[in-house]
Amino acid sequence: MDESFAAVDDLSIMWRKLTLDEQEKCAAILPVISDQLRYEAKKVGKDLDQMIEAGDIPKNVxxxxxxxxxxxxxxxxxxxxxxxxxxxxxxxxxxxxxxxYTNTGGGISIMNKDLKRLGLNRQRYGMVDIYGLERDNS
Known part of the structure; x- marks a missing residue:
């Protein structure tokens, strides 16, 4: 799917009423944000569209x-x-x-809290085998 996860009307309903200039910006930026979220999911080996279809994450989230x-x-x-x-x-x-400042560069900022809400950024753990891979236990 190459559609946006939200529409301009969603911003007006869920956030605040937008001016005409802001509506134009939103219309241009929403597909970019959606593609960036898909890319972030792909970086961790997940497909956001499939996660939505499978019900792993609600579309409203x-x-x-x-x-x-x-x-x-x-x-x-x-x-x-x-x-x-x-x-x-x-x-x-x-x-x-x-x-x-929240976003010094002025571009689109996807924060870690956004990725966590989507299940794309979780705490990682690992270990190091200090004895090596092959041990002689005799």
Whole structure:
């Protein structure tokens, strides 16, 4: 399937009413976000479309993640909110300021929390055999 996981109307319903300019951006960016999510799934050996068809992940969860990613992109690209901070700290007398921007590059940002919601980013574990592969147990 090469269709988007969400539509422009989904953003208007699940997030907020969009301006005409934002609707145009969403129409252009939603297929890109969907393809990026498919690519992220492929990198871990999964097919997102097959996962939806098999019922491994509900389609509405994928739609919700797509809407979240698109809403972050629209918020970031809005001219009046171009300085969205995810973390900020300030001091007083010695004057110091520190801040972390949500998306410094201004592109599409797929966060680890988005991948976790889709079951694509799980904690990995492994071990190292310090004795080697072949041991003589005699």
């Amino acid at each position: 994928v739609k919700s993640v797509t809407v979240d990613i698109a809403s972050r992109y629209i918020e970031q690209s809005a001219s009046d909110k171009s300085t969205l901070l995810s973390q900020e700290s300030q001091s007083a007398l010695g004057y110091s300021w520190s801040g972390t």
